[in-house]
Amino acid sequence: MADTLTDTPGHDEIRALLDAVRAEGRTALTAPEGKLIADAYGIATPGEALAHDVDEAVAYADRFDGPVVLKIVSPDILHKTDAGGVLVGLKTAKEVRGGFHTIISNAKQYAPDARIEGIQVQQMLPPGQEVIVGAVTDPTFGKVVAFGLGGVLVEVLKDVTFRLAPVTGDEAFSMLDSIDAAEILRGVRGAPAVDRWALAEQIRRVSQLVTDFPEIAEVDLNPVIATPEGALAADIRVILADGAPVERQKFSREEILTAMTRLMKPSAVAVIGASNEEGKIGNSVMRNLVDGGFAGDIFPVNPKSDDILGLKAYRSVTDIPGDVDVAVFAIPAKFVPAALEEVGRKGIPNAVLIPSGFAETGDQPLQDKVVAIAREYGVRVLGPNIYGYYSTWQDLCATFCTPYDVKGGVALTSQSGGIGMAILGFARTTKTGVSAIVGLGNKSDVDEDDLLTYFGEDDNTTCIAMHLEDLKDGRAFVEAAREVVKKKPIVVLKAGRTSAGARAAGSHTGALAGDDKVYDDILRQAGVIRAPGLKDMLEYARALPVLPTPQGDNVVIITGAGGSGVLLSDACVDNGLTLMEIPPDLDAAFMRYIPPFGAAGNPIDITGGEPPSTYEATIRLGLEDPRVHALILGYWHTIVTPPMVFAELAARVVAEARAKGIHKPVVASLAGDTEVEAACAYLFERGVVAYPYTTEQPVAALGAKYRWARAAGLLP
Amino acid sequence: MADTLTDTPGHDEIRALLDAVRAEGRTALTAPEGKLIADAYGIATPGEALAHDVDEAVAYADRFDGPVVLKIVSPDILHKTDAGGVLVGLKTAKEVRGGFHTIISNAKQYAPDARIEGIQVQQMLPPGQEVIVGAVTDPTFGKVVAFGLGGVLVEVLKDVTFRLAPVTGDEAFSMLDSIDAAEILRGVRGAPAVDRWALAEQIRRVSQLVTDFPEIAEVDLNPVIATPEGALAADIRVILADGAPVERQKFSREEILTAMTRLMKPSAVAVIGASNEEGKIGNSVMRNLVDGGFAGDIFPVNPKSDDILGLKAYRSVTDIPGDVDVAVFAIPAKFVPAALEEVGRKGIPNAVLIPSGFAETGDQPLQDKVVAIAREYGVRVLGPNIYGYYSTWQDLCATFCTPYDVKGGVALTSQSGGIGMAILGFARTTKTGVSAIVGLGNKSDVDEDDLLTYFGEDDNTTCIAMHLEDLKDGRAFVEAAREVVKKKPIVVLKAGRTSAGARAAGSHTGALAGDDKVYDDILRQAGVIRAPGLKDMLEYARALPVLPTPQGDNVVIITGAGGSGVLLSDACVDNGLTLMEIPPDLDAAFMRYIPPFGAAGNPIDITGGEPPSTYEATIRLGLEDPRVHALILGYWHTIVTPPMVFAELAARVVAEARAKGIHKPVVASLAGDTEVEAACAYLFERGVVAYPYTTEQPVAALGAKYRWARAAGLLP
Secondary structure (H helix, E strand, O other): OOOOOOOOOOHHHHHHHHHHHHHOOOOEOOHHHHHHHHHHOOOOOOOEEEEOOHHHHHHHHHHHOOOEEEEEEOOOOOOOOOOOOEEEEEOOHHHHHHHHHHHHHHHHHHOOOOOOOEEEEEEOOOOOEEEEEEEEEEOOOEEEEEEEEOOHHHHHHOOEEEEEOOOOHHHHHHHHHOOOOHHHHHOOOOOOOOOHHHHHHHHHHHHHHHHHOOOEEEEEEEEEEEEOOEEEEOOEEEEEOOOOOOOOOOOOHHHHHHHHHHHHOOOEEEEEOOOOOOOOHHHHHHHHHHHHOOOOEEEEEOOOOOEEOOEEOEOOHHHOOOOOOEEEEOOOHHHHHHHHHHHHHHOOOEEEEOOOOOHHHOOHHHHHHHHHHHHHHOOEEEOOOOOEEEEHHHOEEEEOOOOOOOEEEEEEEEOOHHHHHHHHHHHHHHOOOEEEEEEOOOOOOOOHHHHHHHHHHOOOOOEEEEEEOOOOOHHHHHHHHHHHHOOOOEEEEEOOOOHHHHHHHHHHHOOOOOOHHHHHHHHHHOOOEEOOOHHHHHHHHHHOOOOOOOOOOEEEEEEOOHHHHHHHHHHHHHOOOEEOOOOHHHHHHHHOOOOOOOEOOOOEEOOOOOOHHHHHHHHHHHHHOOOOOEEEEEEEOOOOOOHHHHHHHHHHHHHHHHHOOOOOOEEEEEEOOOHHHHHHHHHHHOOOEEEEOOOHHHHHHHHHHHHHHHHOOOOO | OOOOOOOOOOHHHHHHHHHHHHHOOOOEOOHHHHHHHHHHOOOOOOOEEEEOOHHHHHHHHHHHOOOEEEEEEOOOOOOOOOOOOEEEEEOOHHHHHHHHHHHHHHHHHHOOOOOOOEEEEEEOOOOOEEEEEEEEEEOOOEEEEEEEEOOHHHHHHOOEEEEEOOOOHHHHHHHHOOOOOHHHHHOOOOOOOOOHHHHHHHHHHHHHHHHHOOOEEEEEEEEEEEEOOEEEEOOEEEEEOOOOOOOOOOOOHHHHHHHHHHHHOOOEEEEEOOOOOOOOHHHHHHHHHHHHOOOOEEEEEOOOOOEEOOEEOEOOHHHOOOOOOEEEEOOOHHHHHHHHHHHHHHOOOEEEEOOOOOHHHOOHHHHHHHHHHHHHHOOEEEOOOOOEEEEHHHOEEEEOOOOOOOEEEEEEEEOOHHHHHHHHHHHHHHOOOEEEEEEOOOOOOOOHHHHHHHHHHOOOOOEEEEEEOOOOOHHHHHHHHHHHHOOOOEEEEEOOOOHHHHHHHHHHHOOOOOOHHHHHHHHHHOOOEEOOOHHHHHHHHHHOOOOOOOOOOEEEEEEOOHHHHHHHHHHHHHOOOEEOOOOHHHHHHHHOOOOOOOEOOOOEEOOOOOOHHHHHHHHHHHHHOOOOOEEEEEEEOOOOOOHHHHHHHHHHHHHHHHHOOOOOOEEEEEEOOOHHHHHHHHHHHOOOEEEEOOOHHHHHHHHHHHHHHHHOOOOO
């Protein structure tokens, strides 16, 4: 397949056609117009041609390779069938030749004076599997291509998949496998498989068409008849957009990195509205900056004070000597525009707008005004309507919330302040190592793709987790995500998943929420790990930086509790993990350590009454055998092997393996009395992702790591 | 519809037919035999009859109401079509009359000497929706009836539903709505709906057939053609079982209640293998019984001691004066049979077998021997291979694990010891109120349906949660569950859900795990709440007894964090909850308390900066308005309303409402710093199911309560 079709010979022809259609004030194209576009883009439709004599008819029929329909073409014969002017299902050259003569003779008998222009030779649609290929313009993601099985039944089951347009050939192929009924296309019950290449090509060409001509809002090939020999679009429907799309301001990667680096690693921060008065946001922000230990300059700005928390205060940012990287706003909304003007004049590249009272309370004009000022001066705006942000490795706590200082690998962002507080509480109680926590609020300017681009380059960040209700520019997000995912996992909690949820998002942010199926497919296409809920996002964020990347698919469960083994196996299937088929020699090696009635195979059931040495020997074996790529441990609290004894030995064996250069993900489910909680904390701190009272959570964490490793192309 | 078909006129005929087939050593019935059974059971198939003259042919065609096929019937004409002896699609009486004569005349011309027996008149199958109706014999549940849409596509998507046979008419109807593609049957895209009554009747009759004739292992009506006018089985396939089914010993409800009451509320307990030696199981059990404060008699049994923990010890249970209700075995497996003989002779009704070393380690014969002895003496056996059991309201801790004494409403059982320990640890750390924790282990005798029957009657128990890997008698479980569910919720964690899990279950218990789809449908049919994982089961068990039963479907979300509102809405949809459409007067009433930019509708977004009074007023309004049936609270940690302030006010407002007789379920999601953990504990203890850092969990608990209320018929 060619990678681009923009220089297709029909390009200019389509441009002229579309311009003509728009000039007529139409948005829907006629069938012949659709056919013309299909032909220009190599979208296969049934062949048709006008034969002026019998030899031409035979030649066309031969070219279409299959039965044909012959139809009289005459301006004087309107009712072709009545005139005996239609013959169907003609297969051989002889039949076509005979048919041609029959029609001409019938026509002459029916209307002796009729002007006959020729006979239309049309390829008959073969019987085959009906599918739908289409493209739409999504408010979040722009041009999106869709593929699904056709027919009423599939319409009811909504078995359809989406990708960002344009798709490569590989992506188009992946769509064929992404529907629930994918097996049908491969042939079931002795039926032959359809021509996957032809089908993928239809998808790819439609995706390229809408990319090349952005004014095409929708394309429907419905149905496409897929057979072992090809894929023909029986009908093509093309709809143009009503108006021109609104272009969002774009920043280059360099511009983004420059601004975000100054935001996240500032040398100097100004606080506009800094205050000595307790309870004021401007006081909390100042205290958190100072108490947090930020090593750079802190400049309080307050026209009514000379000194705030012992630091010299300035009447305006313009009075501050030297460069300032970030201006944190802790003043009421109505004062923001004037202060932002000064920030712009001072050349401060980042404004962090904590105050609310903008679009979220209905004052869109005020927000628009702020954005316009920011654009004028080249200031990037975080917020408004946020709690601020933490950059832990800089000891920077530019928020009115309580400080957080457990440095680590995960960067978290949230669109909502409430979710931001949940992030903070969860992180603190679980001692999650954090590189940054950022509130995005109304996302008037800085949004997820800006931060993704930065966190992708930030050495302190090894995992990114984002709560979002909408994406202002889905395409920019996907572009950024695709780059970052190659290096580090991205977890996304997309709120407003369901229709009721989406309605609530609408009333909350005024943002137009995309259809969740589109989000789901496209986030997966971008390699993002989607968390099903808030707690899942938080737990993935906590666990992923702790787990090494698996080097292969072979997962082994070692369990003291047979009952946990069964549930852990269930969880493996739920999370798309592969329970290793244990080779006989490895099986025999495990059996040497466990009682004769312990279960061989996988899970490896070492049975409940075993001493620490059995856990230790089997875990070591699993770590040291190169055919095993990940371990899931099921611990059962007994007198013989108490929780902390297990935790100590498991952590020690894992540490020994790592010292030898063996880095495999190890997760554990601890079933037991409350001492297992301390044992889990001990293990987590030592790189074993361990949870009490649940078999699902540790396996879900491992599953998330595997999903990322696959998306990043790190698994064979 | 009649409720039973056992006295159908064809019953004896079928009995004779099946006996004859088995006598011939066949298990598959021929098509005519199948047709005979279908006719006897009123399973609609295409009409067919032998017409001896033209008037009979016309009369049959008229009766079949639709186009017919005519076929010559002659022992001398084998190739009917060649003889011009078949005509299809005859619609009118005139066509049938003409067709009859044509066929006779063709036949006479083809073979003048042929003996003509008549003409077969067959109803033509109309075009319609293909469906499948069938019945199978499930190893767990016995006769099970299945319904699904036919065709290759649905076979790939496995869109099928199961019920215990026989089904009532209502249950059969419910199956039509239980498939994913249910909408198809109701007519989509202008297609007419099928005759649901006729379809349900096919299901009901098949379910009755396999019930009346247990030797029928499988029935397939495939396809059934469903049309707006009826449902005709194009083909019926009947397979007989190879051998006779094994009957399990049944106990009457009275027998079960008598034995289980003595087990769970004993006056006297003997401990066989009681010991003074620390580290021995017989020592732990004795200590737990004594330290737990059990008020009844405790009789240590040990042939080598006179005194155990200060109590007089006996050489044998037969030496104990007076009645004993329970004998707890803490001796090695090999000594169990002899000791059980003595227990039987002493007339002790319950043996609790802690030791392992039976079927789970491969020694099935030893387990069979134990069960045979128990049966001989009428002793019920709990275990073997268990941790024992707790009956908290009796202060009875007959286990070798640590005691647990937080009395409450939930009874928990587990098949696995490891899961039992997880139950214990979770219950302790969350202070879950428990009525009993019981280990079931190998389930050689006492199983879930015995305990369900007891817990259903136990006044201390208000909710039952069971971990199971298999059911020894699925039908007995469903019967018990259906009764209990009317009074209290049952939560089931079925391990071995997935195929990999099921394989692990097989190697762990030797039990044949049923197909999960069958389990899923039938547990739902029984009104059981199925927990997706271990943690879910534990959280449901903790929350359900705390929540009042909702009186209607109207759920209202009141939230301080808009972001939580969106996620809580998502969770409502995930859990099948209905977000109330707030009437204008109620909307106006809420708006009086919240800022003008707060979002009306549902979720009610009171916005983040609000004082305690706003939470208080809106929660009170939601509780006191009789149109609202359940509340979901979304709390956002702020300086204005700190976590404990929120917890105190929410608990107080709920308590005030309850004092007024208003009992509505209230759940809460707390987003904030770590203080929200204490706030959640405070709320939970006061009847508000509250969780930190998660929007999913509180809504899932409410969803489980609603599922139960619906199953129990408590919702309008």
